[in-house]
Amino acid sequence: MTEGRTRHAGRPGIGEQTVRAIEQATGRLATQSVARMDEELPWFRELPSDQRSWVTLVAQSGLQSFVEWLRTPDDVLHLTGGVFAAAPTAMARSVTLQQTVELVRTAIAVAEANLPTLAAGSDVPVVREELLRFSREIAFAAARVYATAAENRGSWDRRLEALVIDNLVRGSVVGDPLPSQLAALGWRETGPIFAVAGAAPDGPGDLILAAAHSRTRRLGADLMAGVHGDRLIVVVGGAADPDDVAAHLLPAFGDGPVVIGPLAPDIEHAPLVTQVALSALRAVPGWPAAPRPVHADALLPERALADDAEARTRLVVDVYAPLVAAGGSLVETVAAFLDAGGALEATARALFVHANTVRYRLRRVAEVCGESPTDPRGALTLQVALVLGRLETAR
Structure with missing residues (x-):
């Protein structure tokens, strides 16, 4: 022992009087740290009051853990891991890891600036070294907290995403909008x-x-x-x-x-x-x-045949109805053309018109409803639309 001071049982070379002085100052140091954060970190000033209070609790808990660190050097994980227990897990979603590192750096800087008034002269270098080591462990602890929060968040996101998709498959959304x-x-x-x-x-x-x-x-x-x-x-x-x-x-x-x-x-x-x-x-x-x-939309005929009500409505409203509204014997012409297997001359004979008239009407059909009777897919779409339209008209 030197000059009658009690040596500390934890970190070698640090007096008990120094440890007690730091312990008694934790509240004041935490307040100073938060004040400096408010001065130097613009994003911190914009935090809601409840989140600022969380940061104050974490700063105070961190300083208290540093005191325990000096007393029980072998309990690293327990001490550093408990620092963030003072704040709710929601803090990990409102304050980013990078911002947390800024907070830790500010609190450590305030504590280091106060060391000459808290520690005996010979203890200052040792306490400063321990403070730097402690800040490194705190950074690791913060990373663990954020990694756990991200993992939990990912599991929650997957469950919510699965629920939303399941509701969409059923055609409705239950619970929250x-x-x-x-x-x-x-x-x-x-x-x-x-x-x-x-x-x-x-x-x-x-x-x-x-x-x-x-x-x-x-x-x-x-x-x-x-x-x-x-x-x-x-x-x-x-x-x-x-x-x-x-x-x-x-x-x-x-x-x-x-x-x-x-x-x-x-x-x-x-x-x-x-x-x-x-x-x-x-x-x-x-x-x-x-x-x-x-x-x-390219599968409207198949969907209609598979009993898709929306596809049936689309074929009647978007294909059949425009042809009827356009007049000019378009429905009659396309029906005759399809019945004739797409043969132009046979269609003209069945309608008692010239083949060029049939060609003109078929072009008009494509212009009016967007489906060409001379295209195999267009012909199928028109055929199904005609059947559905006739059934709808009969009803």
Whole structure:
């Protein structure tokens, strides 16, 4: 012992009087630290009062842990890990890891500046060295806290995302409104959205979804995805070109058809676009030569035959009704052309008109409803639309 001072049982070379002085000053040092944070860190000044109080508690807990560190040098993990127990886990979502490091650096700087008034002259170098070592361990502890929070957040996000996709598959959203659920998932876009559906590849669900998220993130778009049975369903927001996004997403799907749902104006239509994409996926086997990916609108005939009410309505409203409204015997002409197996001369004879008249009317059909009778897919669409339109008229 030197000059009658009691030596400390913990860190060698540090007197008990120094440790007590630091312990008694923890409250004052924490207040000074928060005051300096308020002066030097603009983002800290903008924090709500409850979050600022959390930081004060953490600073005070950190200084108290430093005192215990000096007394029990072997209990590193317990001491540094307990520093952040003073704040709720929500703090990890409102204060970033980088900001936490700034807070720790500020608190350590304040403590170091006060060392000459707290420690005996011969203790100052040793306490300063221990303070630097302690700050390093605190940084590691902060990293562990944020890593755990990120892991828990990821598990929660996956569960919420699975719930949202499950509700969309059923065509409804239960509980919180969909925008609230998406905000919790970090969804930023409020503009157009669409859905892509196809077979899920083999492998763990987490890896399948991670691949889909990774591919969409590169395009700067928002995404939620889920594996539902043997299907992978992806809802995308904020993408200007659905075809481009779908092309990037193709490797994330398994073998088989991939369907692009219609573009909707906002997220409120997410249940509708998801239902349409799934309906098209169920109907796509009816068109073995369908491109990959294929738009749901290109599968209107197959969807209608598979009892999709929305597709039936679209064919009547968008194809049959415009032809009837246009007049000029367009419905009669296209019906005769289809009945004649696409033979121009046979159609002209059946209608008692010149072949050029038939050609003109067929061009008008394509202009009016967007489907050409001379194209095989257009002819199929028109054939189904005529049948549905006649049934609707009869009813």
